[in-house]
Amino acid sequence: MTIPPTIQVACSNCNLRELCMPAGLQPEDLRRIDGLVKTRRKLRRRETLFHNGDKFTSLYAIRTGVFKTRVASDDGRDQVTGFQMAGEIMGLDGIVNARHNCDAVALEDSEVCIIPFERVEALSREVPALQRHVHQVMSREIVRENGVLLLLGSMRAEERMAAFLLNLVQRLHARGFSRSEVILRMTREEIGSYLGLKLETISRTLSKFSEDGIVDVQQRNLRILDAQALQRIVNPPGR
Template sequence: MNPLSIKVACSNCNLRELCMPVGLNEEQLQRIDEVVAVRRKIKRGGTLFRNGESFTSLYAIRTGFFKTCVATEDGRDQVTGFQMAGEIIGLDGIVNDHHTCDAVALEDAEVCVMPFDRIEELSREVTALQHHVHKIMSREIVREHGVMLLLGSMRAEERLAAFLLNLVQRLHARGFSQSELVLRMTREEIGSYLGLKLETVSRTFSKFVEEGIVEVKQRHVRILDTDALRRIVNSQQTCH
C-alpha cells in the first residue's frame, strides 16, 4: 500500500457530521469505516484527479482547500469551484464514469478515499447513507445553480459580496469565525470563478475597504459589515 495511504476511522473523525449521515448505529458506522479505508495526502499545487480520468471514488476533504477547473479552448484555466474541509469532491465523475475537471490542492491537503462502487453497495443496505449521498449531490446542484445566477446577472460588487458571504458561511459551518477568513485562492482564481478580470476583483476589494465593509491584509480578509455585504447582494433581487 502507498505509504501516504493510512487507515482512518470515520467513527472517530471530527468531520463526521459534515461528511457522514448522523444517527448511524455502531455496526453501520463500522461498515462505512471499512469502505473509507484509505487517506491520501496531496501537496499544494498537486492534482487529486484530472479531467478525463476514470472515475472510481468520491473524496471527503479532511484538511486543506481545493479548486476545480477546466482548460478553456484558448488554454486558460476556468475555475469552476472551491472546496474545503468537510466537503465531498469528485461528484462530477458520476455521470459518465470519468472526471470532467481537474481538482488541484490550493494548500497541502488530505482526503479520505471513498470507492464509489462500495458506497453504492452500502447505500442499498443503509438507507441513511443513500439519502445522505443524494443530499450531497442535491446541494452541489443547488450551489452550481446559484453560481449560474450569480454570473448571469450580477454586477462585480454583487458577485464578490455573494462569494465572500458564501465562503464565510461554509467556514462557519466548520467551526471557524463568522467574520475572518484567509483566502486560499489568488485574486486571479477568484476572478476566473466569478467571471471577472483580475483588475476588477482588486478594484472591488479596494472599494469594499474604502466603504468600511472589509479589512484586507494580503490574503487575510476581515468582514466588518456583514449586513452591508448582504444589502449589496439583495439589491440585485429587489431590482427584478
Template sequence: MDKEFVKVACSNCNLRELCMPVGLNAEELSRVDELVATRRSIKRGMSLFHNGEKFTSLYAIRTGFFKTSVTAEDGRDQVTGFQMAGEIIGLDGIVNDRHTCDAIALEDAEVCVMPFDRIEEISREVNALQHHVHKIMSREIVRDHGVMLLLGSMRAEERLAAFLLNLVQRLQARGFSRSELVLRMTREEIGSYLGMKLETVSRTFSKFADDGLVEVKQRHIQIRDAEALKRIVNPQVCR
C-alpha cells in the same frame, strides 16, 4: 507526489457530521467505517485527479483546500469551484465514469478515499447513506445553479460580496470565525470563478475596504460589516 495512508475510521473523525450521515446506530456506523479505503496526502499545487481520468472514488476532504477547473477552448483555466474540509469532491465523475475537471490542492491537504463501488454496496444496506449521497449531489446542483445566476445577472460588487459571504458561512460551519478568513485562492482564481477580470476583483476589494465593509491585508480578510455585504447581494426593493 502524494502519499497514501492507512484508513481512518469515520466514526472517530471530528468532521463526521459534515460529510457523513448523522443518527446512525452502532451497526450502521461500523458499515460506514468500511467506506474509507485509505487517506491520501496531497501537496500544494498537486492534483487529486485530472480531467479525463477514470472515475473510481469520491473524496472527503479532511484538511486543506482545493479548486476544480476546466480548460477553456482558448487554453485558459476556468475555475469551476472551491472545496474545503468536510466537503465531498469527485462527483463530476459519476455520470460518464470519467472526471470532467481537474482538482488541484491550493494548500497541503488530506482526503479520505471512498471507492464508489463500496459506497453503492453499503448504500443498499444503510438507507441513510444513500439519502446522504443524494443530498450531496443535490447540493452541488443547487450550488452550480447559484453560480450560473451569479454570473448571469450580478454586477461585480454583488458577485464578490456573495462569494465572501458564502465562504465565511462555510468556514463558520467548520468552527472558524464568522468575520475573519484567509483566502487560499489568488485574486486571479477568484476572478476566473466569478467571471471577472483580475483588475476588477482588486478594484472591488479596494472599494469594499474604502467603504468600511472589509479590512484587507493581502490574503487576510476581516468582514467589518456583513449586513452591508448582504444588502449588496439582496438590495431591499423600494416600495
C-alpha cells in the same frame, strides 16, 4: 520529509463526521460505513488529486485543506468551477460517464479520505441513510451550480464579490472557524476566474469594499467589518 500517500482511517473517530457522513446512524451502521474509507491521501499545495479524463473510481472527502476544481476553456485558459473545503466531497462529476470532467487541485497542503464508489453503491443498498446522504450531496452540488449560474448571469461585479465572501465565511463558520475572518487560500486571479471577472476588477472591488469600511484586507488575510453591508449589496432594499 516524505509524506506517506495513504493512512488508515475510521469515520467514526473523525471530527468531520457530521459534515460528510449521514446523521443519526446506529452504531452497527456506523461500523459498516467505517469500512468504506480504507485510506487517506495527503497532497502538497498545487498537487492535483485527479485530472480531467481520469478514470472515475472513488469519491474524495476533504479532511483538511482547500481545493479548486477547474476545466480548460475554449481559448485554452483554466476556468475555475468551484472551491471545496474540509467536510465536502469531490469526484461526483465522474459518476456520469465513469471519467472525471475536471481537475481537482490542492490550494494548500491537504488531506482527503478515499471512498471507493463501488463500496458506496453496495452499502447504500443496505444502509438507506447512506443512500439518502449521497443523494443530498448530489443535490447540493446541483443547487450550488445553479447558484453560480445565477451569480454570473445577473449580478454586477460588486454583487458577485459580496456573495462570494458571504458564502465563503458561512461555509468556514460551519466548520468552526470565525464568522468574520478568513485567509484566502485562492489567488485573486482564481477568484476572478470563478466569478467571471478580470483580475483588475477583483482588486478594484476589494479596494472599494475596504475604502467603504466593509472589509479589511491585508494580502490574503480578509476580515469582514460590516456583514450587513455585504448583504445589502447582494440584496438591495426594494429589489
